[in-house]
Amino acid sequence: MQNPEWPAIAAIMPAAGIGSRMQAALPKQYLQLHGKTLLEHSVARLQAVPAVSAIWLALAPDDSYFAATALAHSDIQRVKGGAERMHSVLNALQFIDEHHYPWVLVHDAARPLVRPDDIEKLITQCLAANEGGILACRVRDTMKRGELCVAETVSREHLWHALTPQFFPTAMLKAALKDAIQAGVAVTDEASAMEWAGHKVLLVEGRSDNIKITQPADLALAAFYLEQLAQ
Numbered sequence: 001m002q003n004p005e006w007p008a009i010a011a012i013m014p015a016a017g018i019g020s021r022m023q024a025a026l027p028k029q030y031l032q033l034h035g036k037t038l039l040e041h042s043v044a045r046l047q048a049v050p051a052v053s054a055i056w057l058a059l060a061p062d063d064s065y066f067a068a069t070a071l072a073h074s075d076i077q078r079v080k081g082g083a084e085r086m087h088s089v090l091n092a093l094q095f096i097d098e099h100h101y102p103w104v105l106v107h108d109a110a111r112p113l114v115r116p117d118d119i120e121k122l123i124t125q126c127l128a129a130n131e132g133g134i135l136a137c138r139v140r141d142t143m144k145r146g147e148l149c150v151a152e153t154v155s156r157e158h159l160w161h162a163l164t165p166q167f168f169p170t171a172m173l174k175a176a177l178k179d180a181i182q183a184g185v186a187v188t189d190e191a192s193a194m195e196w197a198g199h200k201v202l203l204v205e206g207r208s209d210n211i212k213i214t215q216p217a218d219l220a221l222a223a224f225y226l227e228q229l230a231q
């Protein structure tokens with residue numbers, strides 16, 4: 001639920017990947033799902049949250065698909081993506097004035113099913129605690145470590161799948177990402193940079209259907225989830 005006390009919130013959407021694991025003819029964020037691209041779905045989810053005042057899209061410098069989307073005619077800011085997701089996010093952060101937008105959400109273009117109420121739940125809990133955090137869902141399967149055979153069974157207790165959005169104070173995230181990248185830290189999400197910098201990261205339980213479209217089968221699963229919702 002929107003709270004009038006909330007500060008202006010900026011959102012970054014990393015959308016500069018090539019989707020290699022999807023093995024599609026075009027970057028996966030431009031694949032169609034129920035008549036819209038994944039990118040358009042993901043942006044619409046952010047736009048359904050009134051507290052999100054502005055969105056910055058990180059697009060590949062050679063992106064030739066964006067122009068054909070409905071977003072090309074919107075006032076959404078576009079910035080150049082980088083070699084890896086963390087670079088794309090850091091590039092976008094350079095355009096966000098932390099005095100105007102003290103908090104920033106980062107949400108993958110590849111996660112088109114996030115529910116606006118889960119985004120608001122993340123914002124509510126983080127602002128109440130004055131700590132950054134992430135949407136996450138608990139691991140439900142038995143976890144194994146190994147390659148060709150099992151090396152060990154890993155306790156699933158306290159194990160979570162990190163999702164997006166991830167929500168942090170803008171200035172803190174800028175500094176942590178910059179320092180972590182410079183230190184050569186493996187930054188696969190914003191939280192790992194914040195953890196490395198010593199900040200607390202809240203885990204806010206989100207729905208497990210907030211999947212990242214990564215491999216071909218994920219698109220059919222996303223369509224199934226959308227059909228379930230429409231019923």
Ligand SMILES: Nc1ccn([C@@H]2O[C@H](COP(=O)(O)OP(=O)(O)OP(=O)(O)O)[C@@H](O)[C@H]2O)c(=O)n1
Pocket residue numbers: 013014015016017018019020021022028029058081082083084085086088089108109110111212213214
């Ligand atoms: N240099 C990059 C790499 C990824 N992303 C974005 O980060 C999100 C999550 O990354 P991932 O699922 O790994 O997407 P890709 O990198 O495109 O996929 P792959 O690893 O299969 O190539 C996606 O929305 C992707 O567009 C980005 O903005 N800039």
Ligand SMILES: C[C@](O)(CO)[C@H](O)COP(=O)(O)O
Pocket residue numbers: 085108161162163164188189190212
């Ligand atoms: C940020 C993320 O969605 C958290 O699960 C995920 O790490 C992004 O995907 P990638 O394959 O790690 O780039």
